[in-house]
Amino acid sequence: MNYDIVIIGGGPAGLAAALGARESGKASILIIERERELGGILNQCIHTGFGLTTFNEELTGPEYTQRFIEEVEGKNITVMLQTMVIEITKEKQITAMNIERGCFLIEAKAIVLAMGCRERPRGALNIPGYRPAGIYSAGTAQQYVNVEGRMPGKEVVILGSGDIGLIMARRLTLEGAKVKLVAEILPYSSGLKRNIVQCLDDYQIPLRLSHTVVAIDGKDRVKGVTIAKVDERLQPIKGTEEYISCDTLLLSVGLIPENELSAMLSVTFNPSTGGAIVYENLETSVAGVFACGNVLHVHDLVDNVSAEARFAGKYAAEYLNRTMEEELAVIPLYAGEGIRYTVPNQLRISRLEEQTIVRFRVNKPCSNAYLCIYFNDIRVDRKSKRNITPGEMGQIIINKKDISKYPKINQITITMEDK
Amino acid sequence: METRVFTCIRCPMGCELTASISEHGVITVKGNACIRGEQYAKKELINPLRVLTTTVRVIGGIQALVPVRTRGEIPKEKIMDGIRQLKQIQVKAPIQIGEVVVENLVDSGVAVIATKTVRKRE
DSSP states (O other), X not given: OEEEEEEXXXXXXXXXXXXXXXXXXXXXXXXXXXXXXXXXXXXXXXXXXXXXXXXXXXXXXXHHHHHHHHHHTTSOEEEEOSOEXXXXXXXXXXXXXXXXXXXXXXXXXXEEEOOOEEEOOGGGTOOOSOOOBOEEEHHHHHHIIIIIOOOOOSEEEEEXXXXXXXXXXXXXXXTTOEEEEEEESSSSOSSOHHHIIIIIGGGTOOEEETEEEEEEEOSSBOOEEEEEEBOTTSOXXXXXXXXXXXXXXXXXXXXXXXXXXXXXXTOOEETTTTEEOOBTTSBOSSTTEEEOGGGTSOOSOHHHHHHHHHHHHHHHHHHTTOOSOOOOXXXXXXXXXXXXXXXXXXXXXXXXXXXXXXXXXESSOEEEEEEEEEETTEEEEEEEEEEEOTTSOEEEEEEHHHHHHOTTOOOEEEEEEEO | OEEEEEEOOSSTTOXXXXXXXXXXXXXXXXXXXXXXXXXXXXXXXXXXXXXXEEEEEEESBSSSEEEEEESSOEEGGGHHHHHHHHHTOEEESOXXXXXXXXXXXXXXXXXXXXXXXXXXXX
């Protein structure tokens, strides 16, 4: 089986990548999806808040995804559902399996990695205690409640104030559970401000910042948790422990890009994102392999995923016309003061478009700061930023015409500096 | 003059809004980056509104639930009543995305629509 472009994952990233590839040519395109339907995690995100920049309206997850699915249908894009990719080689041979065909081989000319991310589990947190029933990641609980119609418990404590945790605090309250509190180890929430208002404040659910769960009580079923305040080094402070009875603990403690397949390809990773290092065109260190969406870096807004993935698809289509790999001058893009990471990480000047979108996160909450671009040590851009937290992805544009004014650039740095 | 502070929920920016209402009932809003913030603060001061999203049981569908939402906003204090009304109903598959599930939720004048297509179980 041969396809020009194979997209791994049929969530929002994969769907938009397919559309981006189709808009740029007549290539044969295949989307491989392991679930029974397209749409990925959006199928269980029944709340609104999606599509504000893409469609200028607030849609639910399933509505947002439906618009992309309808666009993909009728565009001569092949979709394989309930199909799992188990191996990829550098030669772009993909081993996949499903019920109808068993194990089979697909040869691709270009690959777009769009596998999304998964939740950090309890094991990553080192909370002592037995392994009782009643401990779920927030997304698992979301699947139970919104798709299967089962409640995970009656009295709930949520650890971590990421957006999924906040959304689930409201969802479980609406379904009749008592959400006792949300504990966040950091002194600020990693979720969007709007979600604190409409998911916690609207239902009088307390948010305890600088608090974490230090013990889980219960052997067969969760009976309660002990929370404690933490110091600046995030260590629990003795004497601040408080026992909260509950039968359920939800964990909303971060997302990890699902990069097992990318690792098989030996793409180079960025430790700050857990995703691949990419060039200006979202191409990984393996030529012809592109990455986008949450497998590249965890996004907070699906609109950004779709926009990014469209580009990845477009560049995958353009790659098909590339006749030979040549050594091109590369400028590294660095995350400087105040910035945790940037995507992309390397710019090949000859391949740059007029404008390159750089997405980034700050490493601490900033108010009244300057977002700056440096070419070597020369500051070429400075923008005032009102408020930005690590929970909100930012973006800045690098103009090709600015780069051509400075012929001797050997690095570009983005910084967020206090005023 | 009464002054209240809100965090805008109209977009992910989350502007901090200061809304004041004068004795004559004139509302002024500060801190908003766009017109949506002003509209939000005015409503939030007088009659807070929210979109309700939840699920409704499905009979004979390929999945047990269909996600639904109110077509527009309803008063915030009617959210729990709305949930109770939607818990009592079941809908028969097939259901099309956008199909009206309830015409007028808890006398708000706002309809509830399906947000996903659920096919019939063969």
